[in-house]
Amino acid sequence: MLMEKERALIAEYGRKMNSAGLARGTAGNISIYDAETGYMAISPSGIGYFETEPEDVVVLTLDGKVVDGNRKPSSEYGLHAGFYKAKADKGVRAIVHTHSDFATTLACMGEPIRAVHYVIASAGTHEIPLCGYTTFGTPKLAEMAVEACGDAPAVLLANHGLVACGVDLPKAFGLADKLENLAKTQWQCMCTGKMNVLTKEQIDEVLVRFQTYGQTKAKPGTLNSY
DSSP states (O other), rough: TTTHHHHHHHHHHHHHHHHSSOOOOOOOEEEEEEETEEEEEEEEEOOOOTTOOOOGSSSTTSSOOEOOOOOOBBBBBHHHHHHEEEEEETOOOOEEOOOHHHHHHHHTTTBBBBBBBGGGGGGTTEEEEEEOOOOSSSHHHHHHHHHHHHTTEEEEETEEEEEEEESHHHHHHHHHHHHHHHHHHHHHHHHOOOOOOOOOOOOOOHHHHTTTTTTOOOTTTTTTOO
16 A cells, blocks of 8 residues: 555544544545645545544645545545645645634634744745635646645635645644644634734744744754644
């Protein structure tokens, strides 16, 4: 079975995604990219995560050709492929796409995730941008999402959800979870009618402080370095 380890991880993290409340039922999707082979493993379409086994995960090329697996791949395989094509040189090897409550709420409000808390700097940016709306599972969505994301490690999809990128699946999942908590804080601030958003300069100062935070040896400001 091709990408056996990666397929097992996708099945495992699908369960984690549901348990963490980042997705419900069959919503959302997860993938891992192998830059050496050019293959992407992605969760199957329409199968609940607690029912998904490693053999249900589909392996395909970035152009959509299935090379291993008997299931239909996620309808968003083109979205994932678009990010790998655009960000492979930046070390992106895993993507978690969620329909989590608060990130999706902001996306439906037409709001990016802003610097309402300095923890956003742990994503290496001062804002998670918003992509305009278009139909799910289409090449147009992939194109718009990649463009809107730019150099950020994640992007909100209007009236849809969140895409989080990582150097590996644990990092991508951790980022999606962290951004959901940040989106909740922002939503709570917006409900009160008062929100103090930190400036880019203030977040840049936090990024400098993060250079000596924790045990990481990753280059500060790089993808998933904190």
